[in-house]
Amino acid sequence: MTQQGVRWTTDQVLALAPDAASRAAGGTLGAAGPWSQAGSSDEGTVWGLCEGRESRPFRTVVDVTDASDPAYRCSCGSRTVPCRHALGLLLLWAGGRGAVPRGRAPGWAERWIEERRGSARAERAGAGSAAAASAGPEAARRRAERRAARITAGVSELEQRLADLLRGGLATAEPEGRGLWEETAARMVDAQAPGLAARVRELGALPASEPGRPVRLLEECALLHLLDQGWLRRERLPDGPAATVRSRIGLPNSADGPPVRDRWLVLAQYDTSDGRLTTRRIWLHGTRSDRIVLLLSYGAAGRAPDLTLPVGLAFEAEVSAYPGSGQPRAALGERFTSPAPEEARPPGMSTAQATARYGEALRSDPWLESFPVTLGRVVPTPVENSWQLAESDGDTALPLTPSAVARPGLWRLVALSGGAPVTVFGECGHHGFTPLVAWPEGAGEAVPLC
Amino acid sequence: MSATPAPEGTPRAVPWEELVTVALLGTDRRTPSWLPPGREAAPRALLDLAAVETVRRRAGLLPAPAGARPEPAAPDPRPVLPAAAARRLTMLLSERPGSGDGRRGSAPDLMELLPQWLSLACERGFAPPPEALPALLDAARGRTDLRPAALAFAGPRARWLARLNPNWRFVLRATPGGGSGPPPKEPEHGGRLWQEGLFAERVALLTALRARQPHAARDLLASTWATERAEDRLMFLDSLRTGLDPADEPFLEQALLDRSRTVRATAAELLSTLPGSALAGRMAARAAACVAVDRTRREPTIVVEAPHECDPGMERDGVVPKPPAGRGERSWWFGQLVEAAPLGSWTARLGGRTPQEITALPVADDWRCELHRAWCRAAVRQRDTDWSRALLGAPSAPEAGGPGAVSLAERARLLSALPPAERAGWVAGFVSAHGLSEAFQLLGVCEVPWAAPLGRAVVDALNIARDAGSYPWSFSGVMGLAERCLDPAQASHLDMLAAIPDEPEDASPGAGGYWAEAFQRLTTTLRLRATMREELGMP
Numbered sequence: 001m002t003q004q005g006v007r008w009t010t011d012q013v014l015a016l017a018p019d020a021a022s023r024a025a026g027g028t029l030g031a032a033g034p035w036s037q038a039g040s041s042d043e044g045t046v047w048g049l050c051e052g053r054e055s056r057p058f059r060t061v062v063d064v065t066d067a068s069d070p071a072y073r074c075s076c077g078s079r080t081v082p083c084r085h086a087l088g089l090l091l092l093w094a095g096g097r098g099a100v101p102r103g104r105a106p107g108w109a110e111r112w113i114e115e116r117r118g119s120a121r122a123e124r125a126g127a128g129s130a131a132a133a134s135a136g137p138e139a140a141r142r143r144a145e146r147r148a149a150r151i152t153a154g155v156s157e158l159e160q161r162l163a164d165l166l167r168g169g170l171a172t173a174e175p176e177g178r179g180l181w182e183e184t185a186a187r188m189v190d191a192q193a194p195g196l197a198a199r200v201r202e203l204g205a206l207p208a209s210e211p212g213r214p215v216r217l218l219e220e221c222a223l224l225h226l227l228d229q230g231w232l233r234r235e236r237l238p239d240g241p242a243a244t245v246r247s248r249i250g251l252p253n254s255a256d257g258p259p260v261r262d263r264w265l266v267l268a269q270y271d272t273s274d275g276r277l278t279t280r281r282i283w284l285h286g287t288r289s290d291r292i293v294l295l296l297s298y299g300a301a302g303r304a305p306d307l308t309l310p311v312g313l314a315f316e317a318e319v320s321a322y323p324g325s326g327q328p329r330a331a332l333g334e335r336f337t338s339p340a341p342e343e344a345r346p347p348g349m350s351t352a353q354a355t356a357r358y359g360e361a362l363r364s365d366p367w368l369e370s371f372p373v374t375l376g377r378v379v380p381t382p383v384e385n386s387w388q389l390a391e392s393d394g395d396t397a398l399p400l401t402p403s404a405v406a407r408p409g410l411w412r413l414v415a416l417s418g419g420a421p422v423t424v425f426g427e428c429g430h431h432g433f434t435p436l437v438a439w440p441e442g443a444g445e446a447v448p449l450c
Numbered sequence: 451m452s453a454t455p456a457p458e459g460t461p462r463a464v465p466w467e468e469l470v471t472v473a474l475l476g477t478d479r480r481t482p483s484w485l486p487p488g489r490e491a492a493p494r495a496l497l498d499l500a501a502v503e504t505v506r507r508r509a510g511l512l513p514a515p516a517g518a519r520p521e522p523a524a525p526d527p528r529p530v531l532p533a534a535a536a537r538r539l540t541m542l543l544s545e546r547p548g549s550g551d552g553r554r555g556s557a558p559d560l561m562e563l564l565p566q567w568l569s570l571a572c573e574r575g576f577a578p579p580p581e582a583l584p585a586l587l588d589a590a591r592g593r594t595d596l597r598p599a600a601l602a603f604a605g606p607r608a609r610w611l612a613r614l615n616p617n618w619r620f621v622l623r624a625t626p627g628g629g630s631g632p633p634p635k636e637p638e639h640g641g642r643l644w645q646e647g648l649f650a651e652r653v654a655l656l657t658a659l660r661a662r663q664p665h666a667a668r669d670l671l672a673s674t675w676a677t678e679r680a681e682d683r684l685m686f687l688d689s690l691r692t693g694l695d696p697a698d699e700p701f702l703e704q705a706l707l708d709r710s711r712t713v714r715a716t717a718a719e720l721l722s723t724l725p726g727s728a729l730a731g732r733m734a735a736r737a738a739a740c741v742a743v744d745r746t747r748r749e750p751t752i753v754v755e756a757p758h759e760c761d762p763g764m765e766r767d768g769v770v771p772k773p774p775a776g777r778g779e780r781s782w783w784f785g786q787l788v789e790a791a792p793l794g795s796w797t798a799r800l801g802g803r804t805p806q807e808i809t810a811l812p813v814a815d816d817w818r819c820e821l822h823r824a825w826c827r828a829a830v831r832q833r834d835t836d837w838s839r840a841l842l843g844a845p846s847a848p849e850a851g852g853p854g855a856v857s858l859a860e861r862a863r864l865l866s867a868l869p870p871a872e873r874a875g876w877v878a879g880f881v882s883a884h885g886l887s888e889a890f891q892l893l894g895v896c897e898v899p900w901a902a903p904l905g906r907a908v909v910d911a912l913n914i915a916r917d918a919g920s921y922p923w924s925f926s927g928v929m930g931l932a933e934r935c936l937d938p939a940q941a942s943h944l945d946m947l948a949a950i951p952d953e954p955e956d957a958s959p960g961a962g963g964y965w966a967e968a969f970q971r972l973t974t975t976l977r978l979r980a981t982m983r984e985e986l987g988m989p
Binding site for chain 2: 159162163164165166167168169170171172214215217218219221222223225226229351352354355358359360362363366379381382383388390391392394395396397398399408411412414415416417418419420429430440447
């Protein structure tokens with residue numbers, strides 16, 4: 001239970017979205033524009049009218065009394081729960097800015113809340129006073145079971161689809177193309193497996209012109225299959241891998257690792273956006289523990305994500321890891337100092353050590369696209385239409401990813417180096433290396449590349 | 451990156467290529483022996499194998515062989531920009547033209563401050579932080595007016611970068627020697643570049659050589675002159691403007707016989723700026739024959755008798771025989787003769803009068819405009835301060851602001867021949883007498899920051915325009931100039947003007963607010979410029 005009437009954070013709201021598409025859709029509605037008569041009550045009800053294409057606005061009401069089990073009602077009738085209107089309303093509420101003032105719920109919202117609480121009370125009363133204490137956890141367990149069953153059904157369906165594809169051959173898969181994958185992705189959304197949905201959608205979006213497309217297709221199908229199998233056998237997996245599978249499938253989780261206190265150097269901060277929802281990634285390096293963690297922060301509807309940590313500064317803070325073995329993702333806990341310039345840099349490694357790190361990380365998370373590493377003494381080197389980071393004191397190099405070569409940051413890196421060795425932090429994966437920040441050989445500040 | 455072979459001791463895996471082949475064809479069409487039979491089992495087993503192999507391939511990735519590393523950039527000996535100035539540069543460069551919403555409000559226009567910032571940084575001899583170079587080169591690529599200062603500031607690493615990125619090739623064209631270091635010293639190398647280089651490289655070589663050794667440059671040009679193409683000859687000839695002296699005369703005389711008319715005209719123009727040249731003498735004689743003082747009138751008056759024909763001698767000396775549409779032949783020829791005649795010859799010709807006295811003489815039969823304009827062109831060409839001053843006249847004269855013998859554009863060119871302080875004083879006088887509406891061109895040739903009297907005159911005139919009830923955008927050109935050119939020290943005098951005044955009854959609606967906004971932007975920009983200077987360590 002949360003304290004009644006306490007506003008949630010944008011992050012907290014976005015975590016409720018069943019998949020990226022509804023997160024994005026909710027994001028577009030998370031601005032004051034389409035909303036009227038929005039309000040929230042001290043008892044934990046949030047309501048509003050949302051202008052849609054229909055003649056009548058949708059009536060949306062959310063019960064936020066229990067943060068672990070919010071309830072939604074919306075006249076749009078969408079089978080996605082929470083629907084985009086509920087998400088948008090909560091984002092609007094979470095954003096503050098007075099768009100959702102305190103007030104008394106209008107009749108329609110009040111009636112629904114009363115009805116809901118009434119039936120909950122009746123349920124508890126019916127279950128008897130002895131069971132009342134366990135009703136909460138018991139209900140949660142039943143909900144989790146229902147969701148797991150839906151995911152299992154979705155996973156089986158996906159397995160069937162993959163088997164069909166391999167039976168007929170990847171070469172014949174082209175003509176049906178995107179539509180079928182889109183449809184499959186939609187079914188994974190229905191199955192409440194947003195992680196699977198996203199992977200399936202990416203699979204459908206593989207450009208036909210991509211060199212080595214058959215190989216990519218087979219790799220992605222195989223990894224989907226591996227994830228499906230991981231889910232179906234999750235009871236038999238050790239805790240770490242089981243948590244990894246659950247988070248890859250897209251089940252919500254929270255950073256429950258023990259808080260780790262360190263002096264954290266901000267290595268990189270960059271945003272990606274699908275036009276409506278902005279995802280901010282912040283890489284931190286623990287200067288005492290030599291540990292690298294990733295913070296995620298979201299911003300909806302043209303708003304910048306809340307968290308901003310300037311590259312090159314360091315601060316004393318606690319972070320907690322998300323579950324899943326080998327996951328770099330963490331949540332920022334208490335901060336003890338404000339960010340200040342930092343001389344220390346992460347220690348650099350060789351290109352061979354970098355690929356080995358990625359390889360090792362795959363052991364605990366085979367779906368990992370890349371792993372954060374710092375390369376020491378490398379020289380940006382042009383090679384036929386592309387670039388690589390070549391070791392200054394060796395004969396090996398890591399190729400840059402095509403997207404990194406296309407970004408303006410490449411030229412900042414090249415200019416910084418001037419043909420001399422530099423230290424570069426970035427993401428090393430099977431596509432190549434994506435540089436995110438670099439330091440000159442001698443003294444000098446961190447230069448962000450993203 | 452390349453995949454490694456599986457380590458020894460692991461069970462033999464099906465080669466990846468074989469898996470891909472079967473996956474492409476489909477297990478219905480091909481079920482190899484390593485797959486279990488069955489419609490359901492075969493594809494699943496294939497996916498199992500592919501999953502293991504995919505993770506194995508990724509986990510086994512090794513670094514690639516390194517390519518040939520680039521030659522390191524030449525060191526830049528200059529001290530690196532102070533941190534605050536470096537941040538300012540990044541800010542100025544991140545402003546993209548057209549990124550605003552059209553109306554500028556009271557925010558300064560950063561892009562307009564970049565040229566000034568660059569010239570200050572060059573003056574202070576700082577080197578840019580290397581990571582700022584890409585944005586600097588991109589800005590210089592989009593704005594040719596920025597290039598000289600941007601490239602001077604960018605330094606050797608910019609040339610190094612430009613060789614790696616085709617978008618920045620202009621840097622190599624703009625730098626002698628194609629960016630491979632300092633301009634070639636040994637004549638051997640220079641000779642070969644001159645013989646075999648690209649046109650742009652040859653222009654750069656000639657220009658650089660002319661700046662250091664004018665005569666050697668002329669000799670180099672003469673060595674291949676006969677074989678050059680006409681448009682190339684024109685460009686090469688133009689480079690002789692730098693360091694022109696009497697020793698160039700024989701070469702130029704020869705160029706007067708060139709096949710190309712534009713080359714002949716340029717050679718003639720260059721010769722006419724050498725007052726002692728034979729051509730200048732010939733033109734002086736021709737011009738003198740056309741202009742005389744008639745003492746028989748009530749007051750001495752200049753009479754003009756324009757030439758009746760353009761003889762081959764005139765044509766050889768660069769006179770263009772055919773006038774543009776709408777101009778009479780005789781006045782066309784006359785104008786060219788006076789333009790090419792040395793100004794010093796007029797004093798003797800017109801009774802020992804000074805330039806002031808000569809320009810004050812009345813001119814008979816409507817020839818005044820033609821004659822004064824030709825003298826203007828001559829004064830600009832010969833950079834003659836006395837004549838420029840005489841032709842400009844008094845800034846407060848009524849005709850200085852309206853249609854006079856000399857247009858505003860010509861006055862602006864004449865002003866360039868005056869010393870900076872005198873120039874600023876003349877324009878200040880002009881602004882005080884005639885207001886701002888005609889002053890834009892003239893302000894553009896004044897030294898930045900504006901001298902105190904000029905700055906005061908402009909601010910006073912803006913204030914008068916505001917009180918007269920007009921809108922500030924009628925003066926947006928001058929406002930923009932003032933933002934860039936006013937001495938930042940004057941910002942404090944402007945604070946009073948930035949307040950929103952009570953609107954007089956006859957004023958344009960809302961004008962007071964817009965003026966306040968315009969003055970606010972002016973002071974904000976001036977303060978920003980003062981900060982820029984401080985960040986660069988300037989007093």
